[in-house]
Amino acid sequence: MKRIVVVGASLAGLRGVETLRRRGFDGSLTLVSAESHLPYDRPPLSKELIRGEREPDQLLLRPKDAYDELELDWRRGHRAVALELAERRVVLDDGERLAYDGLLIATGGAARALPGTDALRGVHVLRTLDDALAIRSALEAGPRVAVIGAGFIGSEVAASCRQLGLDVTVVEALDVPLVGSIGPTMGAACAALHADHGVALRCGVSVDGFDGSERVEAVRLSDGSRIDADLVVVGIGVRPETGWLEGSGLALDDGVVCDATCAANAPGVVAAGDVARFANPRFGESMRIEHWTHAVEQGMAAAARLLDGEAAAPFAPVPFFWSDQYDVKIQFAGRVRPDDEIRVVHGSIEERRFVALYARAGRLVGALAWNRPRQLIGYRRMLREQASFEAALAQAARSS
Ligand SMILES: Cc1cc2nc3c(=O)[nH]c(=O)nc-3n(C[C@H](O)[C@H](O)[C@H](O)COP(=O)(O)OP(=O)(O)OC[C@H]3O[C@@H](n4cnc5c(N)ncnc54)[C@H](O)[C@@H]3O)c2cc1C
Known part of the structure; x- marks a missing residue:
């Protein structure tokens, strides 16, 4: 693979290009970004930034002076407007056509x-x-x-x-x-x-x-x-940024449809982050996840898929997110349904410091922590190991 194009220069796209270089890819690497800002972190936007506690230059995902080493051919302030699958080319808003051997789609989502x-x-x-x-x-x-x-x-x-x-x-x-x-x-x-x-x-x-x-x-x-x-x-949700891919022949269904290795239905094309709908083998279902940690992990996995081809390991994450509201850090791992059994195993809802576990058919399927980040770590591991609810309760009893 000699030429890789990454469309979308935010979390998934940037972690993707970093992974490619770290793994020794020394071909041409073109990064297309609709925004003209250097890649920045979105979570602080609804928190410290709007409260005036942090400034834009404190949100950079990578220090300003650390881009040279990535040797990017950067198209900043340019939007991809079409994908020519047969010719393996991305078309930009100024008419330029970027030929690729590998394409990472990381165009995220737009607010509805x-x-x-x-x-x-x-x-x-x-x-x-x-x-x-x-x-x-x-x-x-x-x-x-x-x-x-x-x-x-x-x-x-x-x-x-x-x-x-x-x-x-x-x-x-x-x-x-x-x-x-x-x-x-x-x-x-x-x-x-x-x-x-x-x-x-x-x-x-x-x-x-x-x-x-x-x-x-x-x-x-x-x-x-x-x-x-x-x-x-x-704040009524996000729609995946797939407009530029319509009519290209790439499978779209509320996101770019990918298999368990982040590969789309065209040779050399992968997707990651908020824009990707992928088959998660851990859950046996297709999902599109709009969380920070997921964009990082999938950006890395999709880059690995470009380099390793079909030998790439399946990407099977347990979804995880956090949210900061007032003085509460809310963290959640897993995937739940409204009728799952739920049990508070540490602390209490009243004191706003607790861990709650979710169960379905005898399995641990989720863990929610309010202001208990350390305790969540063990349950995240148990979720990855697909532990039984009984084992999780036993763990809770031991660590209480
Ligand atoms: C306000 C806010 C707060 C958040 N807080 C949290 C939190 O507390 N915890 C958490 O887990 N997650 C949080 N998230 C979610 C997290 O930030 C996202 O999951 C993450 O940003 C997804 O990264 P991404 O790279 O997939 O997509 P994005 O960050 O959406 O980036 C996609 C990039 O692609 C560009 N692009 C789009 N279309 C094109 C095109 N056609 N051509 C070129 N470029 C294009 C976009 O301009 C954008 O820069 C928050 C998100 C927001 C908006």
Whole structure:
């Protein structure tokens, strides 16, 4: 393999190029990035950055002066607009065609917007550094904030805004937030966390529209009520950035469809990170994971797939994420369903310092920790080993 093109220069793409060089790939390595910033870390955007506690140059994923050694042929500020599979070429927005032997797709996701909000000032999404800087500057005026969606990003924005002393209302269509990620019991614990910090949480309602002609003045809800707001942050999820691949012949299904080695359905093409839907052999299901740790691990695995070909080891991660809200570090490993059995094995929900384990058919399927990072480590290992629930409970009893 002589020429590798990586499209997307964020976490998965950067970890991919670093892995290629570390593993001795000495051919040409082209990195295409739509954003003109140096690759930066997204998790602090909804946390320290919008609170004004960190600056953009403190978010770099790699020191500024450490790029030369990667010997990148970098197309910064350029978007890939098409893929010519038969010719093995990526087409850029300026018409340039980049020929490749290997292609790593790491274009991540874009924040979903609410229809009809494009022209309305004061309505924001949060995905990029520029989004976060725009929100930070809007927060300086001390606005009344409405957050649409109580997923992790919406919850973190709400927490940050409360930490800044602002009035915050969160609107969530589900009856309990985060049911899909951590189940109803722990979703309710997250709701209580926000309520205790003074967030007005409105669950089971959706957004009907907005009042205000040029600038948002209020959010209209499906139950007929209205929330006065000067700033609205929409956190209703992410859509994978696959628009540029449509019609190319690459299999797409809410992401780039990959096998268990991150390989797409075309020779020399792999995908990683938020954009990749892959067959996870550990779970026997296809999944697309939007977490930081996953983007790192899959970026590395996809790079290894380019170098090792079909001999590459299957990529079989246990999903893991964290979220920081107020003074609580929430960490979760595994994959759960709303009807999984759940047991708090260390601490208690009331003291907001606990570990809860999730079980299905006698197996440990998830572990959630609030402010107990050290204790989670052992359960993450047990999840990788596909331990029984009984073994996990025995471990909990031993370490209590
Ligand atoms: C505000 C925020 C907070 C988060 N907090 C946490 C957290 O606390 N914990 C956690 O586990 N995860 C968190 N995440 C998720 C984590 O940051 C993502 O999973 C991770 O960034 C995914 O990396 P990626 O490289 O796959 O995609 P992205 O980071 O989305 O990067 C994709 C890159 O590709 C570029 N691109 C897209 N299309 C094209 C194109 N056609 N041509 C060229 N370039 C293109 C994009 O501009 C972007 O730079 C958070 C995410 C956000 C947005």
